[in-house]
Amino acid sequence: MVSxxxxxxxxxxxxxxxxxxGYxxxxxRQLADATGLSSASLYHYMGTKEDLLVGLMRSSLTRLVDAAAAIAQDPRATSRERLVALVHxxxxxxxxxxxxxRVVDDEVRALSESARREVVGLRDRYEQVWQDAIESGIADGTFQVGDAALVRRALLEMCSGVARWWTPAGALDLDALAGEYAVLALRLVGAPRSAARDA
Amino acid sequence: MVSxxxxxxxxxxxxxxxxxxGYxxxxxRQLADATGLSSASLYHYMGTKEDLLVGLMRSSLTRLVDAAAAIAQDPRATSRERLVALVHxxxxxxxxxxxxxRVVDDEVRALSESARREVVGLRDRYEQVWQDAIESGIADGTFQVGDAALVRRALLEMCSGVARWWTPAGALDLDALAGEYAVLALRLVGAPRSAARDA
Amino acid sequence: MVSxxxxxxxxxxxxxxxxxxGYxxxxxRQLADATGLSSASLYHYMGTKEDLLVGLMRSSLTRLVDAAAAIAQDPRATSRERLVALVHxxxxxxxxxxxxxRVVDDEVRALSESARREVVGLRDRYEQVWQDAIESGIADGTFQVGDAALVRRALLEMCSGVARWWTPAGALDLDALAGEYAVLALRLVGAPRSAARDA
Amino acid sequence: MVSxxxxxxxxxxxxxxxxxxGYxxxxxRQLADATGLSSASLYHYMGTKEDLLVGLMRSSLTRLVDAAAAIAQDPRATSRERLVALVHxxxxxxxxxxxxxRVVDDEVRALSESARREVVGLRDRYEQVWQDAIESGIADGTFQVGDAALVRRALLEMCSGVARWWTPAGALDLDALAGEYAVLALRLVGAPRSAARDA
DNA sequence: TATGAATGAGGTTTCATTCAT
DNA sequence: GATGAATGAAACCTCATTCAT
Incomplete structure (x- = not known):
């Protein structure tokens, strides 16, 4: 039992x-109400409000970066499989x-200089994994892409969008959603043929 | 001379x-500083701070909706041409x-109920134009798309992303950028073959 | 009429x-109550609370430094007259x-680094005038003093003390008070003989 | 071994x-940090923050009052010796x-009414010892002083000042410092002639 | 038009203190 | 002894807004 x-x-x-x-x-006081604590007690658990934000961002991004790094380091995967795994x-x-x-993407601007550097650094590392994945697919002839950086951005924005609309109550479950986006991603990088198999 | x-x-x-x-x-006071007015004087030009926000959103969205509607109503365009025009x-x-x-996309949550309804209404009208464009392309066999709504969302998120990174100082000018994204859009809807011609 | x-x-x-x-x-809120303003209105007139403190210190010290400098620059005064004038x-x-x-003397520690530098600078300039006055009295044989810096400190502390107890309601008026302290000062520097004349 | x-x-x-x-x-929390205790633990050793302050003041003033009383009660001392001993x-x-x-002198105002009465009472007893010493010197013709209370204040302020600048690292050691001030004190009370002997 | 003056409400954070463990 | 958890009150300061001039 997890308390x-x-x-x-x-x-x-x-x-x-x-x-x-928004941050x-x-x-x-709203935060205190939502937690059932007094606003003074809140400061027992968070440092400042910004520390709280940074903590959320750090843990979220770290998890994502680690997972992406694990995918990147699998030596048996093909370029196609690697991209699909990243999309998933x-x-x-x-x-x-x-x-x-939403918080990670939208509130970077709310951070002070030093915290922003850390968070942006993590985000950059994550994006680099995608960039590498795309470039290696280009290098081995799997992907047909002109501007790798542009496609990386297009891909990431496209995939991030699901946070704005998907709900578990809808017609698509998580697996189906990931599958659909994998298809779209492979189309975007010009490797659409066997998309169905990968998804 | 434009003053x-x-x-x-x-x-x-x-x-x-x-x-x-962010809003x-x-x-x-920052707004007053940036304008060179006193904060009191500001209130001669804007109503409340929220009125100012709503005004910005309305004019921005209205322009976009009108332009999209014009594209949608052109009877001579093919499905492919229509999509490309929307992407451009x-x-x-x-x-x-x-x-x-950024403001239109991120600050809807800052609006009060009634203002939000209006702005979301405009946004919905805009998205409906895209939805129609995609569905008609499916209907006439030009596009190969499973879930039209999902692809609409993917397309729009992908294209909106340019606001987060493109700068006129970079390697791509606006025309080239629009061309690249048109190619990607056609790939997404499964109508990639003559992409080069459209861009 | 001065309003x-x-x-x-x-x-x-x-x-x-x-x-x-104390600062x-x-x-x-106490400050607001004392002024008859809301605490928000207070910020119309002061910057921060510290700005207010610095302003008080600066104007007080500047007035003192200027007056002391005027005394120091009078070429006709004897060493004895100069010291008496400073004491007065x-x-x-x-x-x-x-x-x-009290505020100038006690609250320097409440200042932030940069403000403290400014205020201490002013205080140092003031003390230098006294130091010079004592040293020139030693040089011309008027004063019998071993350690000029020590005597300067003793003199200033002694004279500053009046702020802790003198009141216009007491037996001594301001002139008499200044006279008494001039006598003491001349005794301190070892030039007591004609003290009565100077006071 | 003192622990x-x-x-x-x-x-x-x-x-x-x-x-x-300042108090x-x-x-x-700063106090807790400085002690290496939690702020809660602090309350095992002090009562309230004010109790702590009162305790410091009481012990400091009591020691001083007792020492001064001992000097005052020595029947063999001359007026001059008594004053010199007090200065030392x-x-x-x-x-x-x-x-x-600093704490005893500056923070009386921070005390609540009843604590202030106690502390001020101690201070008054101490000052009375000085007052008596000066008056008896006047009475026996040793001191040439007009206003005994004024001189008492001047003397005490002057001597207290050493707390603001003396450091063991400087040129004067404690004995020399006390000696110098004894000279000055005797000058102040108009009994300067054999100052060297007393110091 | 333009702005100084003004404010109630609320911002984030710290205060000294208590208490159950 | 010692401390994590907790808090009501208050700290300084800024908020968006109004209004008389």
Whole structure:
């Protein structure tokens, strides 16, 4: 049986509120109400409000970066398989944790200089994994892509979008969603032929 | 000779600030500083802060909706041409006015209920044009698409992304950018063959 | 007819409160109450609370430094006359504006680094005038003093003390007070003979 | 071997902090950090924050009052010797324990009514010893002083000042410092001739 | 048009203190 | 002894907004 610690409840409430109303749109008092703590008690669990934000971003991005790195390091995978795996990871993560996504993507500007550097660094590492995956697919002739950076951006934006609309209550379950996006991704990189098999 | 009225300067400053720091992250005093007015004077040109936001969103979305409607109503265009025209419109608009995009896309949550309804209504009308364009391409056999709504979302997210990275100082000019994205869009809808011609 | 501006009333209230309860012991709300303003309105007239403190210190010290410099630059004065003039200045200033004195002397530690540098700089300039006056009295044989710096400190501390106890309601008026301290000062520097004449 | 109890370490830390940043400028958490205890644990050793302050003041003033009383009660001392002994006591105490001095002198205003009465009572007893010493010197013709209370204040302020600048690292050691001030004190009371002998 | 003056409400954070463990 | 958890009150300051001039 997993019980949630108060610290975790604070993080969960912050995530939900930051996602719904934005970091600057969320007040400490609202956060306190949502957690059932006094605003003073909140400071037992978070440092500053910004520390809380940074913590959420760091853990979210670190998880994503680690998972992507694991995919990148699998030596047996083909370029196609690697891209599909990345799409699956990204889509499933973003669809099932849309709040994290919104916060990580939208609130970087709210960070102070030093925190921003850290978070952007993590994001850059993640994007580099995609960039490498695309370039190696180009190199081995699997992908037909002119501008790899442009396609990387298009791919990531496209996949991130699921956080804005997918819900478990809809017609598509997570697997189907990831499958659909894998098809689209392979089309985008010009390797559409056996898409059905990969998905 | 085009002179900018004070009201326009207020809007321009608001756009830049809202885009950079977010609506809730932007104070009236910062806006006053940026405009060279006192915060009290600001209220001669805007109603409330929210009115200012709604005004920016309305004008931005209205322009986009009208342009999209014009494309949709051209009877001579093929499905392929229609999609390409929409992509060009969307990409050029988002790339050349990234601030408007950020504000329109990110700050809907900051609106009060009634304003949100209006803005979401405009956004829905715009998306419906894309939806129609995709469905008619499916209907006439040009596009190979399973889930039209899903592809519409993927397409729009992908194209909107240019606002986050394109700059006129980079290697691609606006025309080239729009061309590249048209190619990607046609790939996404499964109508890639003569992509080069369309771009 | 001299009317007091709101800004001046804020400064006066701050001076009284800071002197009575200390800078850290004085809250913004108390300051607001004392001024008859809301705490928000206060910020129209002061910058931060620290700005207010620095302003008080600066104006107080600047006045003192200027007056001391004027005394120091009088070429016709003897060493004895110069010292007596400095004592008169210091004692009258401290006795008649004891609040300023307390704040300037006690709250330097409350200042942030950069403000402290400025204020300490002013204080150092003032003390240098005294140091010069003592040394020139030693040089021309008027004063019998071993350690000039030590005597300067003893003199200044002694004279500053009037701010802690003198009141216009007491037996001594300002002139008599200044006279008494001039006598003591001349004794301290070992030039007591004609003290009565100088006072 | 002298080991310091936790309670003593708390007092020592409080003294240093109160002296450096003032009573109101020192937080319980800073005190906890300085002691290596949690803020909750602190409350095992002090009562309230004010109790801590009162305790410091009481012990400091009691020691001083007792020492001064001992000097006053020596029947063999001359007026001159008695004054010199008081100066030595005061100067040595203030120079070697400047933190105590600052706190005792500056933070009386931070005390609540009843505590203030007690502390001020102690201070008054101490000053009375000086007052008596001066008056008896006047009575027996040793001192040439007009206003005994005024001179008492001048003397005490002058001597207290050493707490603000003397350091063991400087050119003067404690004995020399006390000697110098004894000379100055005798000059102040108009009994300067054999100053060298007394110091 | 333009702005100084003004404010109630609320921002984030810290305060000194208590108490169950 | 010692401390994590907790808090009501208050800290300084900024918020969006109004209004008389």
């Amino acid at each position: 949630t610690s108060t610290g975790e409840r604070v993080q969960a409430a912050a995530l939900a509120l930051f996602a719904e109303r 600057h749109g969320t007040g400490i 990871l990204h889509v499933r993560t973003h669809a099932s944790a849309p709040d994290e996504t | 900018t009225s004070t009201g326009e300067r207020v809007q321009a400053a608001a756009l830049a600030l809202f885009a950079e720091r 809730h992250g932007t104070g009236i 419109l969307h990409v050029r608009t988002h790339a050349s006015a990234p601030d408007e995009t | 007091t501006s709101t800004g001046e009333r804020v400064q006066a209230a701050a001076l009284a409160l800071f002197a009575e309860r 850290h012991g004085t809250g913004i 200045l210091h004692v009258r200033t401290h006795a008649s504006a004891p609040d300023e004195t | 310091t109890s936790t309670g003593e370490r708390v007092q020592a830390a409080a003294l240093a902090l109160f002296a450096e940043r 109101h400028g020192t937080g319980i 006591l005061h100067v040595r105490t203030h120079a070697s324990a400047p933190d105590e001095t």
